[in-house]
Amino acid sequence: MKKGERRRAELLERLADHLLTHGLQGASLRPLAAAVGTSDRMLLHYFGDKEELLTASLTLVSQRLITMLDAARLEPLPIDALLTMLAGMVKDPHVRPYMRLWLELLPLAAGGQAPFHTIAQRISATLRGWIADTLQVDTEEQRELLAALTLTIIEGFVMFDALGDDEVPAAALAGLKLKMA
Amino acid sequence: MKKGERRRAELLERLADHLLTHGLQGASLRPLAAAVGTSDRMLLHYFGDKEELLTASLTLVSQRLITMLDAARLEPLPIDALLTMLAGMVKDPHVRPYMRLWLELLPLAAGGQAPFHTIAQRISATLRGWIADTLQVDTEEQRELLAALTLTIIEGFVMFDALGDDEVPAAALAGLKLKMA
DNA sequence: TGTTTTTTGTAGCAGTTGCTACATTTTATA
DNA sequence: TATAAAATGTAGCAACTGCTACAAAAAACA
Numbered sequence: 001m002k003k004g005e006r007r008r009a010e011l012l013e014r015l016a017d018h019l020l021t022h023g024l025q026g027a028s029l030r031p032l033a034a035a036v037g038t039s040d041r042m043l044l045h046y047f048g049d050k051e052e053l054l055t056a057s058l059t060l061v062s063q064r065l066i067t068m069l070d071a072a073r074l075e076p077l078p079i080d081a082l083l084t085m086l087a088g089m090v091k092d093p094h095v096r097p098y099m100r101l102w103l104e105l106l107p108l109a110a111g112g113q114a115p116f117h118t119i120a121q122r123i124s125a126t127l128r129g130w131i132a133d134t135l136q137v138d139t140e141e142q143r144e145l146l147a148a149l150t151l152t153i154i155e156g157f158v159m160f161d162a163l164g165d166d167e168v169p170a171a172a173l174a175g176l177k178l179k180m181a
Numbered sequence: 182m183k184k185g186e187r188r189r190a191e192l193l194e195r196l197a198d199h200l201l202t203h204g205l206q207g208a209s210l211r212p213l214a215a216a217v218g219t220s221d222r223m224l225l226h227y228f229g230d231k232e233e234l235l236t237a238s239l240t241l242v243s244q245r246l247i248t249m250l251d252a253a254r255l256e257p258l259p260i261d262a263l264l265t266m267l268a269g270m271v272k273d274p275h276v277r278p279y280m281r282l283w284l285e286l287l288p289l290a291a292g293g294q295a296p297f298h299t300i301a302q303r304i305s306a307t308l309r310g311w312i313a314d315t316l317q318v319d320t321e322e323q324r325e326l327l328a329a330l331t332l333t334i335i336e337g338f339v340m341f342d343a344l345g346d347d348e349v350p351a352a353a354l355a356g357l358k359l360k361m362a
Numbered sequence: 363t364g365t366t367t368t369t370t371g372t373a374g375c376a377g378t379t380g381c382t383a384c385a386t387t388t389t390a391t392a
Numbered sequence: 393t394a395t396a397a398a399a400t401g402t403a404g405c406a407a408c409t410g411c412t413a414c415a416a417a418a419a420a421c422a
Binding site: 184185188219220223226 | 398399400401402
C-alpha cells in the first residue's frame with residue numbers, strides 16, 4: 001500500500017471514530033479535519049468532496065457494525081429472549097453510538113437521498129440478516145417473519161432510548177410476552 | 182386579539198405548514214421567512230430568536246397532531262387490528278409529514294437537547310395515550326403494556342417507511358399474528 | 363542526479379448562518 | 393391631535409459553509 005493510501009485509510013478510521021462519538025450534526029469540513037488531525041484542504045484532497053467523504057466514512061462505520069455483529073454471534077434464542085438481549089445491547093456504550101448515528105441517518109435517507117439511503121438500507125438489511133440467523137424458530141417459515149418483527153421492535157427501542165425512555169421498551173417487552181403466553 | 186398577536190399567529194400557522202412539508206432540514210431564517218411571506222427580520226421580531234421560533238412552530242405542529250388523533254377516535258380494536266390500521270395510517274399523506282418531522286426530531290432530542298427533547302416527549306406520550314385509549318383488551322392490566330408494544334412497533338414502521346421499505350412492516354405484522362395465534 | 367508526481371500549506375472566494383443597529387412608517391393611546 | 397409604542401425596511405456584521413487557485417515542499421521515479 002502506497003503512502004497516500006495509508007494516510008487516507010488512517011484518516012478514514014479517525015473520521016469513523018469521530019462520527020460515532022459526535023454524530024453527523026456539526027460534521028463540517030474544518031471541525032472534522034481538526035478532529036482527525038489534518039486540514040479541510042487535505043480532506044478534500046483525499047476524498048474529493050464532502051459527499052464522498054461521508055459515503056466512505058459511513059461505509060466504514062457500517063462495516064464495523066457488521067464486524068461487531070459477526071463477533072457477537074451467539075446460540076439461537078427464541079424471540080422474546082432475543083428481544084430482551086437486544087434491548088440491553090442497544091444501550092450498551094459500545095453499541096449506542098452506532099444506533100445514534102443510525103437515527104441521524106434515517107431522516108437523511110428519507111426520500112431516497114443519496115448516499116444516505118443506500119447506506120441506511122445496507123445497515124437495515126444487515127441487522128435483519130443477523131437477527132434471522134440468531135432466531136430460534138419452530139418452523140423455518142417463521143424465520144423471516146419473526147426477524148422482521150424483532151427488527152421492528154428493536155428499531156422502536158432505539159427511538160425510545162434516544163428519548164431517554166426506559167419504561168416503554170420494558171412495558172412493550174412485557175406486553176409481548178403476555179400475548180405470546 | 183391585537184394586530185401583532187394576530188400576525189404572529191398567522192405566521193405561526195404558515196411556519197407549521199412549511200415545517201410539515203419541508204422538514205427541519207434547511208429551515209434557516211431567510212428561506213423560512215420567504216416561505217411564509219415575511220422577512221427574517223420580522224421572524225425575529227415576533228419570536229425573539231430561532232430557538233423560540235422552532236419551539237412555537239413545533240408545539241403548534243404537535244397540537245395539530247393531537248387534534249387529528251382526537252378527531253380520528255374510533256371504536257376499540259384488538260392489538261393486531263389496530264396495528265394493521267396504524268401501519269396504513271402512518272403512510273397516509275395527511276399523517277406522513279408528521280411522522281417525517283418526528284423522525285427529524287429524534288436525533289435532535291437525543292441527549293436531552295432543548296427544546297426538542299421536551300417536544301418529542303410530549304408527542305410520544307400523546308401517541309401512547311391515544312393508543313391505550315383505542316386498544317381493546319381482555320383485562321385492564323394489559324392496556325398499558327400492549328399500548329407500549331403497539332407504539333414501539335409503530336415507531337419501527339415509521340422508520341421503515343422512511344427507508345421506503347414496505348416489506349419489513351408487512352412481515353412483522355404477519356409475524357406478530359403468527360405468534361399470537 | 364534530474365524530473366515528474368504526490369502531498370501539503372496559505373489564502374481566499376462566494377454563499378449562508380443567526381442576529382443587530384439604525385431609521386422609518388404605521389398604529390395605538392392620552 | 394400630540395405622543396408614545398409597535399411594526400417594518402435596509403444594511404450589514406462576524407462566523408461559518410464547501411471548495412478552489414496558487415505555490416512550495418517532499419517523495420517517487422528515470
